[in-house]
Each structure stands twice: as structure tokens, then as C-alpha cells.
Amino acid sequence: MIYDFLNDLTGSPFIAGTITALLPLFAFILPFALFAVLLERKVAGHMQDRLGPMRVGYHGILQTVADIIKLIQKEDIIARNNDKLLFNIAPVLTFAGSYAAFAAIPFSSVFLGANIDLGIFYIIAVTGLVVAGILMAGWASNNKYSLLGAMRSAAQIISYEIPTILVVLSIVMLTGTMSLYDLSESQTSYFWNWYLLGGPEFEIQKFLLIPFMLIGFLIIYISTLAEVNRTPFDIPEAESELVSGYHTEYSGMKFAMFFLAEYANMFAVSAIVVALFLGGYQSPFGYLGNLLNINWLIPLEQFFWFTFKGIFFVFVQMWLRWTLPRLRVDQLMAASWKYLIPIAFFNLLIIGIISIL
């Protein structure tokens, strides 16, 4: 992929590796996080009969840039009773977790950090680091609100991994691959090939699968929502209860890291949903590049479609946030263990039965 290309170009695996590693960060995560925060504030503003940021740049487009530059300047407070080592590691770990996930996300058929065979498995595994980071942050802050937030967060993320994985499993079972690249490639060219609509095989099974795929899609969307701590599942940082949850004690750049990680995560989970169910980077209507016979246009189109779909789901997450109240911690657990997991499990069984038909 991109690594091979760079390796050929520069002749040095080291440079190629470094660039491949940093590319998503600077080309995508940072700009995306800045954009997403602004989008969030704009979406919130317009939903609430307000305007959102207006004064910083044209219609506030520089608002988040100013926020980040300001956060860099802020004093980095480490209180006397904080566990200094963990306190410093936690934001890095959280950010690293969500950053590492981007390695396996297929932005297009060429812009792909690493085409790992176990892509989806890898993403789910490394996002587990986020939990560790959050727990560390909560513990090291030596603040009761942070601790409660961290505990809630750990419980929540672990509970909601299960329905996510069950749904992922059903797709994996159907396709026989864990590579997100292969998954995206298989749902090629048109939207009726998406797994949301039963997958590319045009047989009777496809139509049988459609309702169960829709259920699976809903489950994975809900549970990923919970994994990134968004409303209605934002209890770990529930503003009105726990002040800011696990990052109550963080200031300046460390807080910014949590902030960036949160928004990067929002995109990462949306990307998983997109890659599994909505054709990944494939265009729903065929490619302009094919039509005009311009080969280099196709990856750009793919990149556009992938980010478009991803940002659409990020937008839906924001939309939900500014519409819904939040659940209570026990209701949240009940929603996962009593409803999502059994449904996901039966869904898995039925999809399995259909696929052997």
C-alpha cells in the first residue's frame, strides 16, 4: 500500500515507516478532530436556535485552532496528591489507543496504514487501551468524581464490547475475512452490494439477510456509541453529575489529548461501522474515475466517500447528543446485558443459519 509506495520512492524503510505512521495523524486525525469539535459546536448551536462560534474567523472556522493554541499555553497542573507517573501516562495512552486504531482503517484502496489480515480484530484490541488510559486517569487524579467516572467508563466499555464483537462476528462469519480492506473490496461498486443490504452475493440469502443485517447494524451503532461515551451513554463524563468525569483534574495539553482522543474515537468507530456495513470506501454509485477513464481519481473518490460516510455518522452521534437525555448507570448496563447482547447473539445464530443455507 502506501508504505510500499513510499519505500520505493525513498528507498528507506525507516522513512517510509515514519511517514506512514505520521500521515494519519497530521493528514487526518488532527484536522478531523479540530473540524469535529467545530462541527459539534455549530451543530449544537443551530439545533438550539443559536449560531455557535461566529467571531473567530469567518463563521468561527478558526475557533478550534484558537482553542488548541490556547490549550498549549495553559499551565499544566499536577496536584500534590496525584499519582504523577500514571497521571502523565494516562492521556498519552488514551490518545495512543485511538491513534493506533487508525493504522488499520482503510481510507481508500491505497491510503491504508497497514493491511492487516486481522484488521477488525486489531482495532477492537487496541481501542482497549483507551479503557486502560481512562482507568489510569481516574485513579491517578485522586479525585472522587474522576474515580467514579473511570469506574463507570470501564464497566460501560467492557459491557458494550460484547454486542459489538457479536455483530462483527456475524459479518466475519459471513465473509470469512477479518481484513477491513478485503471487506471493503468485496462490497464493491454499488450500494446494493453493501452488507447492510445483504452483501454482494446476489442469491436468495441476500434477501433473507436484509432484516437481520439491519438489526446488526443498529446494535453495532448503539454499542459503538456507548464505547465512545457519547450521549445517551455519556455517563463517564456526565457533566451534570460527575463534573467532567475522568478528566476533571486534567488541564492544558493533557486535557486536549483526551479531547482529541474522544473525537478521533468517534471517527474510528464510525469507520468500523462504515467498513462493515456500508461498503467502506466504495462509492455507492460507481466511480467517476472509471467513467472518465482517469485512474488516479478513483482513490480520491474513495477517500471522499469514506470520510463522507464516517462524518455522516459522526454527525448522527452529535445529533443524538443534543437531542437525548442520558441514561443512568444501571439502565445503561441493563440495556447492554438484557437487550443488546441477547439480540446480538440470536442475530448471530440466525445469520449463521442463513449463511449455510
Add this chain to the structure above:
Amino acid sequence: MGLLDKEFSDGNILITTTEDLFNWARLSSLWQVGFGLACCAIEMMATSASHYDFDRFGVIPRPSPRQSDVIIVSGTVTLKMALRVKRLYEQMPDPKYVISMGSCSNCGGPYWEHGYHVLKGVDRVIPVDVYVPGCPPRPEALLEGLLKLQEKIRYESITKKKNEVV
């Protein structure tokens, strides 16, 4: 004055431009502590709400003082509360700013004479950057106070002392 000091105090192009950038960032993104005391807090909420919309200026309430830049002391500071306000101020990371909103926190307001439990002015416990008069100040007045604070930040300098700034 050493060579380096001179170099910095003269304000060469590099320093002034970064300074401008930093000041611009600071003034454009003043996150307030989500903290209300009394009547003025309601007007502060009204300022954040749809009609006046503080968010236009980049001001959003943060629940935790660790992540905020400006504290709007909105309302009467009582003796029981004063040390808490002070602690809250101390919890905020530098650079931090204080807007004193309303007569009560400016000078004790209507409680200045017989208020046995009222602190006559929040500036007796924490330093104040901008005073907004009124009882309670209208949201427009608070916005004006914010613009004044932004003006103040715009001319801050890392090389000059704070009190030299006009």
C-alpha cells in the same frame, strides 16, 4: 540589562508575532467556569442561552475549573463562600482571568452596609480583571465586559509586566 533580556524586551518580529498569535488564541477561546452564585448567574445563563449566545465569542462553560480560563463571579460572595471562590480561582491553570459581574461582587451591592455575612467585593479575595456594573447587569453588559477583557488580553505581552500594559 543583559543582552538576551534586551533582545526580548525590544520585541523583535519573531516574538511579537508569536505573541500576537498566542494572545489571539487566548482571547478567542475563553472558557468560563460553569459556576453561578446568585441572581447574576441567571443573567449569565441567559447570556449563554440562545438569545445572546456566548458561544459566538468562543465562550463555553466548562464544569471543571482545571479546564477553564475565565471565572465570572456572578453574584453576591458571602463570607462562607469567599474562600471557596478563592480556591476555585487557585484551581484554574494560568493564564486565568476574572470578570466580576454585578454590583454585589464588585463592592457588596445593596448589601454593602448591613450585610453582616457579605464580602464587600470579590477583589478582597481574588484579583479582578474586569468589573461589570449593574444589579444584575444585562446580558449586553456582560458581553461588553467580555469584549473589554479580550481587549485587555490583546495587548498583553510576555516580555512586559502585566501592570505596564495600558
Add this chain to the structure above:
Amino acid sequence: MSVRTEEMVLNMGPQHPSTHGVLRLELTLDGEIITKVVPHIGYLHRCFEKHCEVMSYPQVIPYTDRMDYLAAMGNELGYVIGVEKLLRIQVPERVEYIRVIMAELQRIASHLVAIGTYGADIGAFTPFLYCFRDRERILNLFEITCGARLLYNYIWVGGLSHDLHPDFVRLTKEFIKEFKPNLRELNNLLTYNKIFIDRTANVGILPLETAINFGVTGPMLRASGLKWDLRKDDTYSVYNKFDFDIPIGEGKMGTVGDSWDRYYVRVLEMEESLKIIEQAIETLPDGDVTSAIPKKIKPPVGHVYSRVENPRGELGYFIISDGSTSPFRVKVRAPSFVNLQIMDELCRGHLVADVIAILGSVDIVLGEVDR
């Protein structure tokens, strides 16, 4: 194997996003379950009663505004009724009508804040801003009447500071017309939201017996199922001339007297207030609003207890006069002060998140709790 467990003490406030001001709650937790709540108040004790003793009777009115700053008109009304009782003044009918209109508009404004902040406590931030948007229109009505947005000094002993603005009636009608659909929108967005109901129904149930014993009044008492409203039961001003209902909690989504009921009673009360305003505006009599204002206010020796139904409950003023121009003693029976006592009773056995839901449904204003 036995595990040593410890109770955790969690301090909520005085600076906390959802304590509605400077309340401090000391929660004793077993895991996330509350075993004890101790409210600490007084962070906004502004010595109202001391000021009453040194100010003359009319000078007290601005201070009453600053107690329950969300319902300043109601505060003024209660105090003024008390002083008028001491002085035995009969005020013109127009004054009474305008007072009722103002008090009811204020009730809507206050309930909007209560509902909005309650939504925000539960996690729905958008209804909060919608409520503030509608409240802003009521504040505009107040502003054209007396020039102030929040604290008015409008209702004076024996009259009013200004007559109504010529546009007032038209603007109020416009407001009512536009507010009704907004109320429906609010209901769709928040009241009947499944998550909101899950969070509030069957949480913090307040049985009627307990409520009465704790002296709870206002929407909280009505949500527990008692039709008790001073506007009807101990009528004052001209409330007996208007036709309106007293909504009570019915346990529609859970048990009678739960947080959802307390919330919903407020929503229904806003509709009733709209009814009263509509009737009062239709039948607004003519007259001079300043004619009965006495030149010198010097009531005879005696004491009087006057009370009004404020948005938060029964607001009482116990005024003792020693025959001079300033009150000898004014004791305020603040509804929030009394209602807040019940926190411990309501919260026990619930989760931390429920404390927020319960506190929001009690709807306190710290200015009034601490005075």
C-alpha cells in the same frame, strides 16, 4: 472471604454544575448507592431579615426581589400584600389585575427555568436553551413594563411603579399564541422522551403524609396528589375571579409523587397560568395604578402573616410592626428552604445520578433558601 468495604463521602458543591447555585450536598455512598445526604446551605446568606429591620417599608421591596430571583414578582406580591394588610389599604382593581398577570407570567418564566435546568441535569441540553428562549420573551414583556429584566421593584405598597405599556396587551397575546406550540414541542422533546421517563419516573417518590409532615408546598405537594394551592385555598388578590385548574400528580408514568410527576405538574401549571393571563387580559379594568400609594407608610403596632403561592410553593412573610417606618421583624417562610429539607428522605437508596434528578425536581433557588 470477607472484603473490607468503606463508605465514601462525596462532596457535591458548592461549585457543581447541577446544584442550581451554591448548595453543598454531602453524600455518603456505598458504591454508588446513597446512604445519607446532608445538605449544607448558607453559601448565599445575604442577611435579608437584617436589612428589613433597618430599611423602611418600601425600601424592603427591592430586597425581596433578590430572594427568589427567578420569581421576583411573586416575592414582591407577598410582601406588599402583608404590608397592605397592616395598613388596611384597598388597592384599585386594575392594580390587582396587573399584579395577577405579572405573577402568572413570572410563574411561567420560573417554571421554564425549572424545567429547562431539570432537562439539563438529566443530560438533555437542548430543551434548556429552548426554555430560555421562551423565557426571554416574557422578560421582554417585563422590560417594557418596568424597565428591568430580572429584579423589578414593580409592585409597590398600594399600587405599581408604572402602568402597563400601551403595547403590553398586544405583545402578551402574541406571546401566548407563540408559546403554546413551543410548549407542545417541549413535551415532545423532553416530557414524553423514553429515556427521560426512565430517569425520572419512580425516582424519589414522596408520599403525601411525609410531604405534609415536612411542610412541603407548591408543585411538590401537588405532585404527591393533594389539591392544595393558595391561589384557590386561601385566595388573595383577585384570583377568585378567574377560572383555572390545579394540576396534581397522577402517577401517569410511575408512582404518584415521583420526580416525573413533580416535573409534569410544572408543565401543566404553565398551561393554567396561560389561562389566567388570557382571562385577566380580556377583562382588564381601567383605573389609576398609583392612586392608592400612601404618602407615608407607618403601620400600627401588630403582626401579620401574609402568604402567596410562589412558583416554588408557599411564600410567607411574617411581618411585625412596632409602629415605626421600618418593620420590627420580617421572617420569611421560603418555600425552597422548607422543601430542601426533604432531600435526605428522598435520596436514600438511590444512585448518585438520581440525586441530580431529585434535586432538579425539588427545584430550589438558593437565594431563597439562604435569604
Add this chain to the structure above:
Amino acid sequence: MKSFEEIVEILKNYFSDTSIEPKSDVKFEPYIIIPPQEIDKVCLFLRDNSELYFDSLVNLSAVDDFNGQKIKDEQGNEIMQGGTMSVYYHLESIKYRHKLLLRVITERDNPVVNSVTSVWNSSNWHEREAFDLFGIKFLNHPDLRRILMPYDWEFGYPLRKDYQNPEFYQGMKVPY
């Protein structure tokens, strides 16, 4: 609905004449004077009697009557010696819709009144407030601490008429 006279009549049947002292000749609101040691018993009776059924304590107000002897202390401040303090109880029966005002008079120099918290829970904070601002001690109160003023306030009871405000509290200047 019972009138003031009827209520007094019922009370007199159960309590001795010395403990019930009706005052109906005052302007506006007649009241009954009860000795401070008996107020809890009278209140319990008023609540539980089936004819009266005063189930709600609306208000409890402490008043510094300020009717003692004015003297000067060492600093030349005018202080009060002797005299009385009163506590007013506004009762209401939600069932029968009648109201009653009780008054307890106690010594100003050592004000002690029996608590009625065991009768009505609503009196809990009212009594704490009276203790905080007037220094009236309520016997048998479950939790008699300061409520509005800081817990470490040691400069007296601010709503007494001869209260002197301190110059400094925890390093903060108090007067303007």
C-alpha cells in the same frame, strides 16, 4: 373549620390554665402564649387531636423582642440585658382549613425552648435557623448546628438587635 375561640376551648379542656394563655385582643392575628417547656406537648396534642388535626407547621419565626434594659459594654456599644425572645408557630390544618398562631416567650439571656421536631419534621431547619441567628436553644433537637452562618462563626447571633459585626473573619475584612 374551627374558630380561634373554639380551639382555645378544646385546649383548655386538656391543659392547665397556666399553660394556655390566649391573646385575642391584639390587632390582626390572635395568638396563644405557651410556656417554652410545654410547647412540644401542646403541639403533639394539636396535631393528633381528631378535631383539630394541625398536620402542618407552616412557619416558625424567632423574634428578638428587645424589651430589656439597655446598657453599655466596655467598648461603649449598646447591648441589651434581660428581656425576652419569642418564637411564633404558624400552624395549619390542611384537612379542616383552620389556622392557629402560637407564641412562646423565653428569657433573652438564656433562651431555651423545647423542640417540636418530633411533631413536625418541617421545624427542623426553622429551629436550626433560629438557633443560628438568635441563639435560641431547642431542647431535644436532633441536629442543632449553625445552618446559614459558617460553622466556625464565633461572633454571636446576627439577628439579635444588639449584634456587633466583627472586623475580620478568617482574614477577610467584613465591614465595607
